[in-house]
Amino acid sequence: MKKFLFNHVFPYLLYGVLYLLCGLIREVNKNPAGERYFNTLNGPYILTLWHGRIFYLFYYFRNRPDLNLLVSPSEDGDLLAKTAQLIGYTVVRGSTYKNPISSTRKLIRILRDKGHIIVVADGSRGPWCKAQSGT
8 A cells, every 4th residue: 555655646746746835936037048058058968956956946847858867766766756757857767876787878878869867966875965976
């Protein structure tokens, strides 16, 4: 029952809560030129972010299937991966601890095809806001 809830119910609840909370946030863009630059980038790139800022950025970059999100293959990562797919991302499963070679190959293939990748820089095990070598 727990696995069913975690894989089939909670992602939809998290999706709804994310849209509700982030939809109530008032955005102020302090760098419109930077955002235009980002949105018109051609070629491959890797976007990194911290764990603490992941949920709003999920919302902000929503419905962008051209962004490939690296998500841990752990059970916690299942919830995040399903939610990310609901929001509109393409998900690659892997980390520096589980499936490192296959996920790295997928990411390299994405970059060679001029794709875009999102990686959490402080890694799945921290320390918080300190970039890990896998990034």
